[in-house]
Amino acid sequence: MFVNAEQRGVTLVEVLVAVVVLSIGLLGLAQLQMTTLRQTQSALLRSHATLLGYDITDRMRANAAGVLAGHYNQSSVSDKQGDHDCSVVDASGTATNTTPASCTPQELAENDLLEWANTLARELPSGQGIVCLDSTPKDDPPATPGAPGCDNLGTIYVVKVWWNDGYNSSGQPVKRLFVTPFVP
Template sequence: MKVLTKQCGVALIEVMITVLILSTSLLGLAALQNKALQYNHSAYMRSQANVFAYDILERMRANRPNISSYEITVNATTPTTSSSRAGKDLIEWRGLLADKLPEGTGGISCDDENNCTVTIRWGEQDASSADGKTSFKYMTRI
């Protein structure tokens, strides 16, 4: 007669498989949460850039006769002092960009018909450009 033996270790294998599935699911959930935080931060930076673009455009509208004084390239250095209203506005605006956006800077260009483009650039981890900066452009007529 044969003696039948019980199977040993089946429950341990089931527990190990369950832990493997659970840990894989939790890692996927953590990666999803991380991406959601990155996208939320990126949206916040874009919202800030939008507010700063509106800010300088409203300053330009308030000083409409001197619109050409507001023109500045993105890579230009910000002057430290100015006696004109446009110069003071640019100094304050570029200071806000530098304070509120990482590596934030901005530029303004206008054509003869008072169509102005505000360009704001800042550094971001997942930026699509080669230099790691995100660019935001806002165009309007003053």
């Protein structure tokens, strides 16, 4: 004989399974959001590094005499930086972006490198950069601020910008490098 026994708690089990599935989905969505934020931050830093690399090349174009004399060729990230007042300020206190007659091409180059280094440090996490003559700009292994890999050969200047782009799984900073050539 068949006894019709009532099952109890089936709906509760179904609800618990649905909550677990929904929770896993929400955790995946949160992970996707975190990855998106990290990639957006990385892209922003890469854009800043690119713009700052082009900033120093524009400064070099404006000081052709300093470039041709080799005043922008650095041997280290802190080389050839001088605090010279090479900006002309109008009556309102706004820089007019012209070079005063008292500023030589060398002083302008040193001032450009100092302002550029300060901007790198301010705009990028652990931002550093170098301008140098380098016949092999794509170094293997990649250059570092301590060993920029500049061979001082040839006539092509290379702008190298480093910054920290987050941390790896062991907590060490991930160093990124942007390289752009500049032909005077």
